[in-house]
Amino acid sequence: MQNLTWKIISSTYIHKGPWATLRKDVCQMPDGRVVPGYFVLEYPNWGNAVAITDEGKILLVRQYRHAAQIVSLELPGGVIEPGEAPEDGIKRELLEETGYSFNDIEQIAVVYANPATGNNHTYCYIAKNGKKTNAQNLDAHEEIVVEEYTIAEVKQLLAENKIAQALHCTNLFYALMKLGELK
Structure with missing residues (x-):
């Protein structure tokens, strides 16, 4: 099966709150391309x-x-x-x-x-x-x-x-x- 998982190179928190947190990840795709800014919302489960x-x-x-x-x-x-x-x-x-x-x-x-x-x-x-x-x-x-x-x-x-x-x-x-x- 082809690897589709991205590698996180770095993460920076933009906002941390009790109900929502926003971070910016720099990621590397399996083929080597770099995603310079992928924004992730962190919520509690x-x-x-x-x-x-x-x-x-x-x-x-x-x-x-x-x-x-x-x-x-x-x-x-x-x-x-x-x-x-x-x-x-x-x-x-x-x-x-x-x-x-x-x-x-x-x-x-x-x-x-x-x-x-x-x-x-x-x-x-x-x-x-x-x-x-x-x-x-x-x-x-x-x-x-x-x-x-x-x-x-x-x-x-x-x-x-x-x-x-x-x-x-x-x-x-x-x-x-x-x-x-x-x-």
């Missing part, structure tokens, strides 16, 4: 979950997303903290955002938002048999409304393009396939 309650409802969260300036219907999830196991991170995020606890959690995919410019990935989970055990414990700048939907309603939301977050759509499709709900 994320997790999200198709969270199904013990009544069989899927939990979705509605919140404002400032970069796109939309109110977005999404899966619960968020940043996997440094040193945190991804499964522990998604359990924490589910509890914080929804107040639900899940013991039956399965990783069903790992996807990249945009591997051309970003280095992080998203862990996709399906969580079953959720029970409301706590109140929400939101971050200072979060306002999240938790909503419950049947599988049929979620399929209709997808069909009508009502879920804008691409990584969440991806997880929903993987979960629906695993549940035998794609026909």
